[in-house]
Amino acid sequence: MTALAALIRRDIKIALRVGGGALIGVLFFLTVTVLMPFAIGPDLAVLTRLGPAILWLGALLASLLTLDRLFTADHEDGSLDLIVMGQTPLELACAAKALAHWLAAGVPLIVATPALGLLLNLDASATSAVALTLLVGTPALTFTGMIGAALAVTLHRGGLLLAVLVLPLSIPVLIFGVAASQAAITGPLSFGTPFSILCALSLVSLVIGPFAAAASLRHGLD
């Protein structure tokens, strides 16, 4: 247990320090959100309607951008080999790394959501609905994305290949995240149904992600 706690603490520290790049995700999130009104036009009514979708897309792309860092740095300096050979089960270590990554890169996105909601003319209830769905949904993005990150690091390929592999897996999260936010804002469907499915997706990814990532690390590293 202490080993896992130490791993989480170490990963968060590395991510937040110079060269860690956790906060660059938030900057990217802000940039994507600011770009949208230029593409769509500054019509506030339209922005209100599209706001949840824009925020979800921005968060999805921002979390994809930072996924590359989940294993790459550890692979380069050799600590990933130590984690693979260590006493702690690799599945738990992967889960701990993903949790740390979510705390360092995912939570700032959620914290930034209210400010970005203002730019998109969302009112308080709409913003809180989006923030709540992001709080529940971004762990699913991180934990399914971890599978792609593990594959990419064993193949020494990142970037585009990672995006191509991970994006199809994250479509369900996007669908139900946006559906729940829209339901909370405009109705007429209930907020509970898509929100529960979103929770279920997160829980399933919490189970499958670490096992698949550990399997690919174990078979792929040599």
Next chain:
Amino acid sequence: MTLIDLANPTKFLALTARVLPWLTGATAILLLVGFYQAAMAPDDYQQGATVKIMFVHVPNAWLSMFVWGVMSIAALGTLVWRHPLADVAAKAAAPIGAAFTFLALVTGSLWGRPMWGTYWEWDARLTSVLILFLMYLGLMALWRAVEDPSRAARAAAVLTLVGAINLPIIKFSVDWWNTLHQPASVMRMGGPSLDRAFLIPLLVMAIGFSLLFVTLHLAAMRNEILRRRVRSLQMMQASQAA
């Protein structure tokens, strides 16, 4: 002859060389009979002649999922039993599966235009099949991105098993969500709801397309084995020349 005997690629090549002509012949006969029966089948009282699209659409849609299932078993073979032909099987199946998925999407779209009034609708069944298609393409991209075949094989196997979650979602999407796509009418509790005049040609076509897959798959596996042999011979030659 057990599965482990086939681990020897030479034995596999010899066996498939004997089986393939028969398989090709059977596929051709079944598909010809199927197409003839489909052409002779009566028009639907509601859909008219467009119902004939079903005889191509449904087998392709079944196979798009069946091929991923075959690849998942092959992925287990790669990861668990380290069967040397498993990754050849998975790699050879992916483009064929992608083609079946693409045909299912295209024929469904052509059928949807006269029946639903739209080529595309973002409902659960169509979206989940589109995701399946994207995952086929992603897998093929992964194989193309990595030079070392065994490394690519293990990575692809993990991704294939993760992607297998999509199969039950596709199958049950028509029951879980309200969609434009009709619910299952052949493989369902209480027997098929399809009339015999449509059911028999459909089954003939389904068997014909399945045999087509087996034939193409075995041929593609033979090509892949030969391609790997050529590659290792070339590398041997290059190392001797140096």
